[in-house]
Amino acid sequence: MTSPRWDLVYRPRKLPRWAIVAAVIVMAIHITFGLLLTIEDVGVRNLGSSDQVAIILIGVLFTGAILLLTRPRLRVGAEGVEVRNLVPTRLFTWDQVLGLTYPEKGFGAWLLFPSDEHITVLAVQANDGPQAVEAMARFRELEERYRGTVRPAN
Incomplete structure (x- = not known):
């Protein structure tokens, strides 16, 4: 065919640029908070590595949704x-x-x-x-x- x-x-010219910036920020926030869960002084001691991964994966999902605005x-x-x-x-x-x-x-x-x-x-x-x-x-x-x-x- x-x-x-x-x-x-x-x-569009501006929408994809803003979407990429927003996606990077959202991903950075989720990675940062996912990694900060390993610090003992945050007061939360019963969170494990699966929770860290889950927070990062949620960031990946949100980032993917935001990146749809580049299409x-x-x-x-x-x-x-x-x-x-x-x-x-x-x-x-x-x-x-x-x-x-x-x-x-x-x-x-x-x-x-x-x-x-x-x-x-x-x-x-x-x-x-x-x-x-x-x-x-x-x-x-x-x-x-x-x-x-x-x-x-x-």
Whole structure:
């Protein structure tokens, strides 16, 4: 199976950076507290090495969850619009999509569908500034090319 050719591939700029910083901090905290349990002067004497490992493993789980924020991506091409938020990747054909907009009080852009339905596109966020605006403009150009019409921006 051949992969579709994508005219636009957009990933957020700031969210992955913040997610990596947060993941490092969370992991450092869990490792530190896991290792500090070996000190006799903390007042807790009935904790063992299994508790240390458990605290560190909980940190690994939290870190993995935080690192999911590095995954968001928007891809646009002739086949449609592919959105990957945290885990799922979904492809929407052009006949399903009405457009991409940024809500006034939103965290990310919305991919619009008929019947006033939408999904949040975590890849396109206002805090990315001019890059996000450029991605929105490029999306609208491709939407016009592949759909022939563009829904007016809100």
